[in-house]
Amino acid sequence: HRHLLGIEGLQPNEIVALLDQAEAAVEISRQVEKKKAVLRGRTQINLFFEASTRTQSSFEIAGKRLGADVMNMSVASSSVKKGETLIDTAATLNAMHPDIIVVRHHAAGAVHLLAQKVGCSVVNAGDGAHEHPTQALLDALTIRRHKGSIAGLTVAICGDILHSRVARSNIILLNALGARVRIVAPSTLLPNGIAQMGVEVFQDMRKGLAGADIVMMLRLQRERMQGAFIPSVREYFRYYGLDRDKLAEAAEGALVMHPGPMNRGVEIDPEIADGPQSLIREQVEMGVAVRMAVLEALAAHLPNK
Numbered sequence: 001h002r003h004l005l006g007i008e009g010l011q012p013n014e015i016v017a018l019l020d021q022a023e024a025a026v027e028i029s030r031q032v033e034k035k036k037a038v039l040r041g042r043t044q045i046n047l048f049f050e051a052s053t054r055t056q057s058s059f060e061i062a063g064k065r066l067g068a069d070v071m072n073m074s075v076a077s078s079s080v081k082k083g084e085t086l087i088d089t090a091a092t093l094n095a096m097h098p099d100i101i102v103v104r105h106h107a108a109g110a111v112h113l114l115a116q117k118v119g120c121s122v123v124n125a126g127d128g129a130h131e132h133p134t135q136a137l138l139d140a141l142t143i144r145r146h147k148g149s150i151a152g153l154t155v156a157i158c159g160d161i162l163h164s165r166v167a168r169s170n171i172i173l174l175n176a177l178g179a180r181v182r183i184v185a186p187s188t189l190l191p192n193g194i195a196q197m198g199v200e201v202f203q204d205m206r207k208g209l210a211g212a213d214i215v216m217m218l219r220l221q222r223e224r225m226q227g228a229f230i231p232s233v234r235e236y237f238r239y240y241g242l243d244r245d246k247l248a249e250a251a252e253g254a255l256v257m258h259p260g261p262m263n264r265g266v267e268i269d270p271e272i273a274d275g276p277q278s279l280i281r282e283q284v285e286m287g288v289a290v291r292m293a294v295l296e297a298l299a300a301h302l303p304n305k
Ligand code: CP
Pocket: 051, 052, 053, 054, 055, 056, 126, 135, 259, 260, 261
């Protein structure tokens, strides 16, 4: 593939190949000398129309570890603020001959549109509530390193499914690799048609967590909520916050994940987030490795390679 726009469209063997490549990147990243020359002479632009800590910094580090020149476009101080459109911004950057553009945008589908307008490879770093493919890949890598395989595991994805591109990409990937996926959320935070995505839906969190191998919590995306999706944060935590009591329903040795950023005390008790079952910091480390693997895979399709 020339672009990575979503998990949708990837074959299971392609997902596994990326995870295998990322395993090698974990080893490289743990060495004193971390540099490879795969992207030497190449230009990577990170174009983030939405805030990011993990995704943007790990794409920058990943590109640099592969030898690319990485430019972080500061949208906040760009001509986007003067009304320049997404397409005009893309065409302007395209005229500078980048090899790869990594894009995050608040509108679902914006990254696909941009990919049609530029001559280089495009990576989706999150588009609205649609997809966040590298998050699903890093989550799968983290799970695989602990459980050996994804197939046969029961994964409960809990919380604000409605606004979550992380949930969508994870549902597609986990199903493709043979996991059983459960969704746990109040009815107001469930998207229409979710049951058709091959998941089991629970509104009772204790039932949804019963026997689960992996508990994946999602951030309550209050910035995307115009209406009354939850009664109050305190009530939300009571019914859908992961605490010691609810986690006790999951399988013994169940592992806890969260893509970040976390709302401590809203969707997850700090005691659990920082506890022995939490993989949250490891997910961040795997983020760099997965992004190295994705950039390396795209490098094979760049012109003159
Ligand atoms: N998980 C994730 O995408 O985090 P950031 O928004 O900080 O990039």
